[in-house]
Amino acid sequence: MGEGQLHFEIEDETLGREDVQALLNAHNGPLRFIGVDFTDADLSRLMLDRCEFQRCTLLRSQFLGARLEGTQWTGCRGAHAVFEATHLLEASFSNCDLNNTRWQRAKLAQVAFNGCKLTGANFSHCSSLGLSFNETRLNSAFLPGMSFARSTLNNLDFSDADLSDADFRKAEFVDCSLAHARINGATFAGADLRGADLSGFRLNDAKLFKGAVISRAQASMLLSELGLSVA
Numbered sequence: 001m002g003e004g005q006l007h008f009e010i011e012d013e014t015l016g017r018e019d020v021q022a023l024l025n026a027h028n029g030p031l032r033f034i035g036v037d038f039t040d041a042d043l044s045r046l047m048l049d050r051c052e053f054q055r056c057t058l059l060r061s062q063f064l065g066a067r068l069e070g071t072q073w074t075g076c077r078g079a080h081a082v083f084e085a086t087h088l089l090e091a092s093f094s095n096c097d098l099n100n101t102r103w104q105r106a107k108l109a110q111v112a113f114n115g116c117k118l119t120g121a122n123f124s125h126c127s128s129l130g131l132s133f134n135e136t137r138l139n140s141a142f143l144p145g146m147s148f149a150r151s152t153l154n155n156l157d158f159s160d161a162d163l164s165d166a167d168f169r170k171a172e173f174v175d176c177s178l179a180h181a182r183i184n185g186a187t188f189a190g191a192d193l194r195g196a197d198l199s200g201f202r203l204n205d206a207k208l209f210k211g212a213v214i215s216r217a218q219a220s221m222l223l224s225e226l227g228l229s230v231a
Contacts, residue, residue, distance in 0.1 A: 006029065007029065007030050007031060007032035007051075007052060008023070008027040008029060008030075008031050008032065009031075009032045009034060010023065010031060010032070010033050010034070010036055011033075011034040011035055011036070012034070012035045012036070013036055013037070014036070014037040014038075014039075015033075015036055015037070015038060015041065016038075016041045016042075017041060017042050017043055017046075020041070020043055020046060020048075021046065024046065024047065024048075030049070030050035030051050030052070031048075031051045031052075032051070032052040032054065033051065033052065033053050033054065033056050034054045034055060034056075035054070035055045035056065036053075036056045036057070037056070037057045038056060038057060038058050038059075038061045039057055039058075039059045039060065039061070040059070040060050040061065041061050041062070042061075042062040043061060043062060043063050043066055044062050044063065044064040044065055044066060045064065045065040045066055046063075046066050046067070047066075047067045048063075048066055048067060048068050048071060049067050049068065049069045049070055049071070050069070050070040050071065051068075051071050052071065052072045052073075052074075053071065053072070053073045053074070053076050054074045054075060054076075055074070055075040055076065056073075056076045056077075056078075057076070057077050057078070058076055058077065058078030058081045059077065059078060059079055059080065059081070060079075060080045060081060060082075061078060061081045061082070062081075062082045063081065063082060063083050063086050064082055064083075064084050064085060064086070065084070065085045065086065066083075066086050066087070067086070067087045068083075068086050068087060068088045068091055069087055069088065069089045069090060069091065070089070070090050070091065071088070071091045071092075072091070072092050072094075073091070073092065073093045073094070073096050074093075074094045074095060074096070075094070075095050075096065076093075076096045076097070076098075077096070077097045078096065078097065078098050078101060079097065079098070079099045079100055079101070080099075080100050080101065081098065081101045081102075082101070082102045083101060083102065083103045083106055084102050084103065084104045084105055084106060085104070085105045085106060086103075086106045086107070087106075087107050088106055088107060088108050088109075088111050089107060089108075089109045089110060089111070090109070090110045090111070091108075091111045091112075092111070092112045092113075092114070093111075093112070093113045093114070093116050094114045094115055094116070095114070095115040095116065096113075096116045096117070097116070097117045098116055098117060098118050098121060099117055099118065099119045099120055099121070100119065100120040100121065101118065101121045101122075102121070102122050103121060103122060103123045103126055104122055104123070104124045104125050104126065105125050105126065106123075106126050106127070107126075107127045108123075108126050108127060108128045108129075108131045109127065109128070109129045109130050109131070110129070110130040110131075111128075111130070111131050111132075112131075112132045112133075112134070113132070113133045113134070113136050114133075114134045114135060114136070115134070115135045115136065116133075116136045116137070117136070117137045118133075118136060118137060118138050118141055119137055119138070119139050119140055119141065120139075120140045120141060121138070121141045121142070122141070122142040123141065123142060123143050123146060124142050124144055125145075126146075128146060128147065131146075132151065133153070133156055134154050134155070134156075135154060135155040135156075136155075136156055136157075137156075137157045138156060138157060138158050138161055139157045139158065139159045139160050139161060139177075140159075140160045140161060141158075141161045141162070142161070142162045143158075143161055143162060143163055143166060144162055144163070144164045144165055144166065145164070145165045145166060145167075146163070146166045146167070147166070147167040148166065148167060148168050148171045149167045149168065149169045149170060149171060150169070150170045150171065151171050151172075152171070152172045152174060153171055153172065153173050153174065153176050154174045154175065154176075155174065155175045155176065156173075156176045156177075157176070157177045158176065158177060158178050158179075158181050159177045159178070159179040159180055159181060159197075160179070160180050160181060161181045161182070162181075162182045163178075163181050163182060163183050163186050164182055164183070164184050164185050164186065165184075165185040165186060166183070166186045166187075167186070167187055168186060168187060168188045168191045168212075169187055169188070169189045169190050169191060170189070170190040170191060171188075171191045171192070172191070172192045172195070173191070173192060173193050173194070173195040173196035174195045175195055176195060176196045176197070177196065177197040177199075178193075178196050178197060178198055178201075179197045179198070179199040179200050180199065180200035181200075183205070183208055184208070186208060187208075188208065188209050188210070188211065188212040189210065189211035189212065190211055190212070191209075191211075191212040191213070192212070192213045193209065193212050193213060193214045193218065194213060194214060194215045194218070198214070198218050198221065198222070199221075201222065202222070205222075206222050
């Protein structure tokens with residue numbers, strides 16, 4: 001498929017699996033879906049490489065095991081959609097509402113989320129080399145074992161998220177929240193946490209921040225758990 005091949009556009013329709021399969025069979029090239037309603041559609045295991053999804057409704061849509069390499073998703077609403085075991089290499093999501101979505105066992109190499117809502121999303125057991133988040137809500141999300149090492153984390157809300165065994169070595173937090181997150185087993189060596197909200201952590205959690213940089217105000221907050229104050 002040529003790099004500059006034009007997309008065939010489908011706009012303002014409601015489509016199910018048979019409709020999408022027929023479009024894929026009829027057009028030898030990527031598709032561009034604009035304002036399409038895929039609510040409850042089962043698109044599992046379809047070959048959708050390089051397709052574009054603009055302002056689409058993906059409520060409870062199923063993409064289980066689908067090939068989605070090079071796809072672009074802009075302004076979509078897809079609460080409770082299933083992306084488990086998908087191939088999403090070099091895909092991008094911009095300004096999408098993807099609350100409570102499921103991504104377990106997905107291949108997410110070089111995938112970017114920008115300005116998205118991923119509250120409650122489950123990223124357990126993903127392959128995530130080069131995965132990036134920017135200005136994104138990940139509160140109450142499941143991100144165990146995820147690597148953010150050497151990344152600049154900009155305006156990310158990890159409050160109440162499961163970050164167990166996550167790797168934050170040498171990461172820089174800018175306007176982020178880790179409030180009440182679960183961080184057992186996480187590593188922060190060399191991380192700059194001065195731009196992170198550490199609300200809800202107690203002094204006995206401080207050992208998990210060994211080797212990280214925190215501010216005087218953050219240190220004071222942790223010490224206040226012991227009834228101490230920093231002069």
